[in-house]
Amino acid sequence: MGYVMDRAGFAEVIAALLKDYRIFAPVRKKGAGRFTDVDAVIYDEIRDAGEIELELKSDYAPKEFLTPLSETLLYFTEDEVKESDFDERPVLLFGRSCDLHSLRRLDQIYLNNGPARDPFYERRRKAVRCVLIGCGHSYDNCFCVSMGSNRCDDGYVFSVDLIDDRIHSNVLDGSFIKFFSEVPGAEEKDVLPRFVTENDVKVEIPEEVPREIVRSGLWDEYTSRCINCGRCNFVCPTCTCYTMQDVFYSDNGRAGERRRVGASCMVDGYTDVAGGGQYRRKNGERMRFKVLHKISDFKKRFGYQMCVGCGRCDDICPEYISFSNIINKVNAASREVQA
Amino acid sequence: MANLDVNVGKLKKNAFRYSKVRGETASRIRIPGGVIDASSMSRVVEIAEKYGTGVINITNRQGIEIPGISLADMDKVNEEIQKIIDSLRINQTEKGKGYPSSGTRNVIACPGARLCPFGCYDTTAFAQKMENSIYPNDRHVKIAFTGCSNDCAKVRLADFGIIGMTEPQYDKDRCVACGACVNYCRRRSVGALELVNGKIVRDAAKCIGCGVCVVYCPTRAWTRSKEHYFRLVLLGRTGKKNPRLAEDFIKWADEESILKMVKNTYAYIEEYIDPDAVEHKEHIGYIVDRTGFEEFKKWLFDGVELGPKAEVNQRPYWGGRHYDRYGG
Ligand code: SF4
Ligand code: SF4
Ligand code: SF4
Ligand code: SF4
Ligand code: SF4
Numbered sequence: 001m002g003y004v005m006d007r008a009g010f011a012e013v014i015a016a017l018l019k020d021y022r023i024f025a026p027v028r029k030k031g032a033g034r035f036t037d038v039d040a041v042i043y044d045e046i047r048d049a050g051e052i053e054l055e056l057k058s059d060y061a062p063k064e065f066l067t068p069l070s071e072t073l074l075y076f077t078e079d080e081v082k083e084s085d086f087d088e089r090p091v092l093l094f095g096r097s098c099d100l101h102s103l104r105r106l107d108q109i110y111l112n113n114g115p116a117r118d119p120f121y122e123r124r125r126k127a128v129r130c131v132l133i134g135c136g137h138s139y140d141n142c143f144c145v146s147m148g149s150n151r152c153d154d155g156y157v158f159s160v161d162l163i164d165d166r167i168h169s170n171v172l173d174g175s176f177i178k179f180f181s182e183v184p185g186a187e188e189k190d191v192l193p194r195f196v197t198e199n200d201v202k203v204e205i206p207e208e209v210p211r212e213i214v215r216s217g218l219w220d221e222y223t224s225r226c227i228n229c230g231r232c233n234f235v236c237p238t239c240t241c242y243t244m245q246d247v248f249y250s251d252n253g254r255a256g257e258r259r260r261v262g263a264s265c266m267v268d269g270y271t272d273v274a275g276g277g278q279y280r281r282k283n284g285e286r287m288r289f290k291v292l293h294k295i296s297d298f299k300k301r302f303g304y305q306m307c308v309g310c311g312r313c314d315d316i317c318p319e320y321i322s323f324s325n326i327i328n329k330v331n332a333a334s335r336e337v338q339a
Numbered sequence: 340m341a342n343l344d345v346n347v348g349k350l351k352k353n354a355f356r357y358s359k360v361r362g363e364t365a366s367r368i369r370i371p372g373g374v375i376d377a378s379s380m381s382r383v384v385e386i387a388e389k390y391g392t393g394v395i396n397i398t399n400r401q402g403i404e405i406p407g408i409s410l411a412d413m414d415k416v417n418e419e420i421q422k423i424i425d426s427l428r429i430n431q432t433e434k435g436k437g438y439p440s441s442g443t444r445n446v447i448a449c450p451g452a453r454l455c456p457f458g459c460y461d462t463t464a465f466a467q468k469m470e471n472s473i474y475p476n477d478r479h480v481k482i483a484f485t486g487c488s489n490d491c492a493k494v495r496l497a498d499f500g501i502i503g504m505t506e507p508q509y510d511k512d513r514c515v516a517c518g519a520c521v522n523y524c525r526r527r528s529v530g531a532l533e534l535v536n537g538k539i540v541r542d543a544a545k546c547i548g549c550g551v552c553v554v555y556c557p558t559r560a561w562t563r564s565k566e567h568y569f570r571l572v573l574l575g576r577t578g579k580k581n582p583r584l585a586e587d588f589i590k591w592a593d594e595e596s597i598l599k600m601v602k603n604t605y606a607y608i609e610e611y612i613d614p615d616a617v618e619h620k621e622h623i624g625y626i627v628d629r630t631g632f633e634e635f636k637k638w639l640f641d642g643v644e645l646g647p648k649a650e651v652n653q654r655p656y657w658g659g660r661h662y663d664r665y666g667g
Contacts (some may be wrong), residue, residue, distance in 0.1 A: 032562045034554050036452035036459055036505070042559060060559070069513050069558055230517055231557040245516065245537035259537060261515040262558070268518070 002170045002191025003180040007049070010160075010167040012183050014049035017092060024065045025094035025131075026058035027051050033059075034318075052094065054162045057139040059316060061237035062095045066106055066124050069234070070261045073120050077255045084257075091127045092157070097195060098142070098310040100130050100156060101149035102237035105298075105306055109240040120260070129173075134161035134193035141311030143201040143324050149308040151195045159193035168193075201311065203327040206334040209296040214288065216333050218326075223284035225319050230264030232313035232323065233290070238306050241265060265290050291326050345410055348618075352477065354438035355413060356404060365396070365406040366416050369429055369438060371470035372448045372463035372484075373401040379423040386419050400481075402445040413437075428467070430474050442477035442620065446470045451486035451503065458486030459503030459550055460567040465594065472598055478608045479620045482601060488528070488549045488570070495584040498623050499601055500572040504548030504591065506564035506648070511538050513560035520552035520561055527551045548591070568648065571597055573655065574624040583624075583659025591648035600639045607638035624657075 005013075017023065025046050032040040041058040043065060044051075072084045095102075110121035132152055144150040157173040158180075170191040171177050180186055233239040243263040248256040263270060266286045271279035280286045298306035313323045347357055356365040368375075368383060375383075383403055387395050392407030408416055417437035424431055424438070432439040446469050449455065451462025462484040469482055482499045485492035494500025520539060521532045531545040532552060539560075548568060553561045569592045575585030589596075604623060611626050611634075612619070627635045632655065645651070660667070 029559075029562075031565060032559055034556075035456055036550075036563060036567075037461075040559055040562075069515050069560075070511065229519060229555070229557045234515070234558050247536045250536065261537070263515065264517070264557075 001174075001177055001180075002168065002189045003183070003186045004166055004168050004189050004191065005180075005183055005186040006166055009183040009186050010169075011049040013169075013179050014046075014052075016179050018047065021090050021092045021129075022087065023092045023094070024062070025052040026056070026062075026133075028053045028056065054133055054160060057096070057142070057310075057312075057315070059312065060235050061102065061310070061312065062093055062099045063102065063106060063237050063239075065091065065093055066103075066121060066128065067110075067240065067242065067262070070259060071120070072257050072259050075255070075257045086123050088123075088127065090129065091124075092131050093128050094131045094133055094160070096133050096135055096310075097152045098144045098147075098149045098308040099237055100132060100152045101308045102310070103128075103130070103155075105238040105308070106240060108302055130156045132156035132159040132193050134159055134168075135196050136161065136163065136194045138196040138199040139311065141201055141314035141322075141324065142196070142199045143203050143309040143311060145197065145199050145309070146201075146203045146205075147305060147307055147309030149310075150197065150199075152193075159191070161191075161194050163194075199309075201324050203309070203324050204331045205295050205305065205327060206331050206338075209292060209330060210334050210337045212337045213292070213330055213333055218329050218333055219284040219288040221284070222287040222321065223282045226266065226283040226287060226321055227319055228266045228268060228283050228286060229318065230267040231316045231318065232321075233264035233266055234262055235312040235316050237310055237312070238294070238308060239264070241270075243269075265293070287321075287326070291323070291330065294323075295327055295330070343410060350410075350413070351618075352440055352442075353413070353417070353436075354441040355408075356406075358406070360407075362410055363406070364408050364410050364413065365391075365404040366408055366413075366420065367398075367438070367441065368403040368405070368420065368423060369445050369470075369474075370401055370403065370427065371429070371446045371474075372466035373450075374448075374463045375403075375423075376426055379426045382419070382423055386416060390416055390419075398445075400445045401447045428471070430471060432475065438475070440475035440477050443474055443480045444482075446474075446482045446484070447492055447497075448484040449486050449492035451484070455486055455491075456554055457489060457550065459505045459548070459563070460486065460569075462486050462492070462503065465501065468594075469598060469601065472602055473605065476605060477619070478605055478612075479622060480601075480604065480608075488547050495572055495575045496577055497575055497585065498573070499597075499604075500575060500585045501597060502570040502572065504568040504570055505550040505553065506548055506566070506568060506591070507541065507546070507550065507552050508562050508564055509539060509541065510560050510562070513558045514538055515558055515560075517557060519555045519557060523551050523555040566646075567594065568592065569594070569597060571600070574627060574657065576622055576624050578622065580625070580663035581628075581659050581661045583657050586655035586657050587652050588655055589645065589652070590650040591646070593646045593649070596643045596645050596649070599643050603639050603641050603643070606641075607635060610638075 023046050026041045027044045028039050028041050041056050042060045075082045110118040157176050158169050158171040161168040168191045241263040242260050245259040294307040354367040387405045390408045390412050391405045396404040418435050446466045448462035448466040452458035466484045481497040483492050483494035483497035484501045485494045486503045516537045524532045528549050528551045531542045533540050571589040571592045572585035573588045
């Protein structure tokens, strides 16, 4: 069932939903960018439909709800431990097609990677229903078509497309129809969310990346070009690495908390081991690890590609390093090796 | 050229240079904020080719001088530069007559937030606003704007130096303790950050508001304050008697107060300038040396209401060499 309505109508839908759901969506934050008077689009809990950014691709990914950059998991005192509280209300999480595809990757790692399921992830994940933001056009650096993440036919409760100042929604989940059908002025219509079918950026990934690529010279330039800032990982909807902080409150050294914070395979410290060892010291080596994880190693284990082609890593890299370009370099080098 | 009879004082006030080459002058183009549109630049080129010698001087204070102009052509040049004056929105008293004064120097600015990743505000826009508020004026005042504490515009050599600042805002829930801000604040700035219990602590007294932490934070845990702040530094100067760098006066100042204080300075100068000053020109710093800073401050603060964050250095002390007292 589809509906078309003006912004005021959509605002009513959101207002009604907010009675039952917490809503997390991309929000354009004024002046929050790196540079003066530059905005950033970041996920946040919204209280009003007007806050939802439907036009720009978000700089940071929806994973920030499921795997917060910093989350206190538990508190401890001498011999007691208490899990942190969690707001159990259901959540609507807005995302584009690539973002919805990214959730399968997060689930894979946090829920279906060996016998244990991560309870802190699971309590968040269970609460989430997705809302699809349609893509009227491809954005800079997107290569979702190459990665097969440009379409979603299910996995969302309703979709939202802003076309000529009107909201077009395809309501997939029947239980959500009531939020739309009663909005004054909402027309019932056949609606299909918009998907892109072509990107300017295209990648080709070899079916199997030959082992020789590990020793290829193609990684070397990144040792000097990359500043190991980790932005490419922090914005990536499919990166799942974290590290733990056990913190003892300074005025009472016997109580404290355990936090989980995001980690990046590009940032110093990631491969530090006892005794001062570090497996990947050079940024070129870190780049090799990251790229091969995204386009080869994950697939070897789980049978599908990790990267969804959202292009956020390219969007944000301060050193103009293009991940999609590296994929294509790996592809060319692989052919050379195999020839 | 015989019979040249030129009022040199008027010529200078009209923004022409007194040249060592007899019979010649140079036309000085004001470019507040250091930004000139390309068509005005083409006009400068035309004038240089038609009336000058086909060369253009780029001045230290971001102006342009077109040298080699015959004194006899000044009126024609004034007509030709009208479009440039209009396009750069320079206050004027009479159209077609060139610049009404030259004492208050071109207001300069580094590229600032229009281009530079470290710029904390739009330096050019503030410089143009300042120009608009104080020009034309015959008093010798130098004002310079720089986007951040790097001070690429060398504002510490000006009477009023305005240095951009941001007050970094920390969102601990976005911080992953990567350490980039601590590292870059230490290496590129003053080392005001520390990682304590997995989160960042900022030494607010040490922080200079350069925004380096914001530029390097990969997660937007650090962002800029909504307000644009400024450090106002005073009374730097070059010259023969006592060259010295400007000293800090107000940290975390606001735009409106700065505009007002500069404007107030002109009234102070009128009151206290040495009536016998050569060419009626005296650097403010020397006037302040005479009246004492307290008196100057009184005039500066007239009608000024500083914001709640402003920290005033009540008694700045200037250094520099005193060649006039001890020789060189
Ligand atoms: S590739 Fe770019 S974004 Fe990623 S760590 Fe290197 S410099 Fe940072
Ligand atoms: S690796 Fe880059 S393009 Fe692929 S999912 Fe992550 S951010 Fe998007
Ligand atoms: S002073 Fe700061 S803002 Fe201005 S050019 Fe230098 S670094 Fe950039
Ligand atoms: S604004 Fe500059 S001085 Fe202050 S904490 Fe950030 S980097 Fe350090
Ligand atoms: S750079 Fe940002 S994420 Fe890293 S430690 Fe500093 S505030 Fe935290």
